[in-house]
Amino acid sequence: MKRRYGISMGVSPREPLSRTAELARAIDERGFEALWFIDFQLGMKDVYAAMNLAALSTDNVLIGAGVTNLVTRHPTVTANATAALDELSGGRAVLGLGAGWSAVLGAGGAPSKLAELRSGIDEFRQLFSGEPCDLYGSQVRLATATRQIPIYLAVSQPAMLQLAAQTCDGVVLMGAADPEFCAWQLEFIHQGLAAAGRDRSELTVDLFVTMSTDDDRQTALDDVRAWAVSQAATFHPWKRMPTAWERFRPEFERAADAYGLVDHLSLQAEHKHIVSDEFVTSVALAGDRDTCVERIRELWQLDIDRITFALLSGGREQRLAQLADDLIANVEAGGEG
Incomplete structure (x- = not known):
């Protein structure tokens, strides 16, 4: 079976939006299956402008927000914008949804609770039906809806993993590119599927991975360190995690204290x-390449359907070429492991 890959990216304030079309075309031509755009209104250029440009510049790749939330935009607004993306792309839109973190905190809100997300997923299902539905204290109908656009939920902790498995078309599996950590998460996905009586084939598991490859190990580490700090800050409130990760709790606390929202994902972040x-x-x-290739092969031994790589800023074309022509090519040359 052919392995499936995706790309996740944001459009930084320093980048012209016009470059989004060029990059999206290159991603599509290299055979990536999905293209996700970061939704962070304070640190990135507008996610819908970027996605619509990508839709008009590509033929095959799936396109979605990776991920949006229920707070900064009302679900009716998100549903209508996603329907427009679906029209522009010829039916290639996907909706990535999450509890919200940087985008929500930047707007003075709070991340959505589990029950709110469950309700929000149901609301999107009703809106995408195009039929009249009783929502928000009245009867509403999304006039632009033409199909049930697939809903992916960004998840990392147990209850969210189970919710996604029970209710969604796909999972954006976040947290770590560590096989042991991912295996721990996948157990909760399997539990959620079983509880809902769903078959594994009904769910697409897309593992998001942040990666940097360089012959100089320290250069590679520093390239992803700001992102690692943002992850550490999100781990701080976790009550449950794999036993082997308990040793990092002091680092999670330091990251939560020092993390700067304005520098979210910035390679120049002072907190990194x-x-x-x-x-x-x-x-x-x-x-180095061999280290990354071996880890990717280990990840493919897990019960996942797609690996999506974050395309970091700074020489994106070079990073994309290295990823597709060198790393993925070497992973595939190694067979199924």
Whole structure:
């Protein structure tokens, strides 16, 4: 079976939006299956402008927000915008939804609770039906709806993993590019499927991975360190995690105290030296080519359907070429493991 790959990216304030079309075309031509755009209104250019440009510049790749939320935009607004994306792309839109973090906090809101997400998923299903539905205290109908656009939920913790497995078309599996960590998460996905009486084939599991490859290990580590700090900050409130990760709790606390919202994912972030090299190499893929290829092969031994790589800023065309022509090519040359 052919392995499936995706790309996740944001359009930084320093990048012209016009470059989005060029990059999307290159991603599509290289055979990536999905293209996800970060929705962070304070740190990235508008996600819908970027997605619509990508839709008009590509033929095959799936396109979606990776991920949006229920707070910064009302579900009716998101549903209508996603329907427009679906029209422009010829039926290639997907909706990535999450509890919200940087985008929500930046708007003075709070991340959605589990029950709110469950309700929100149901609301999107009703809106995408195109039929009249009783929502928000009245009867509403999304006039632009033409189909049930697939809904993916971004998840990392047990209850969210189970919710996605029970209710969604796909899972954006976030947290770490660590096989042991991912295997722990997948157990909760399997539990959710079983509880809902769903077959595994009804759910697409898309593992999001942040990676940097360089012959100089320290250069690769520093390239992903700011992202690793943002992850460490999100881990701080977790009540449950794999036993092997308990040793990082002091780093999670330091990251939560030092994390700067304005520098979210920035390669120049001042907070990025808070976490250890050991944590960075656990949460991200960083090192020389052989190291990264071997870890990707290990990840493919898990019960996942797609691996999506974050296309970091700074020489994106070069990063894309390295990923597709060198790393993925070498992973595939190794067979099924």
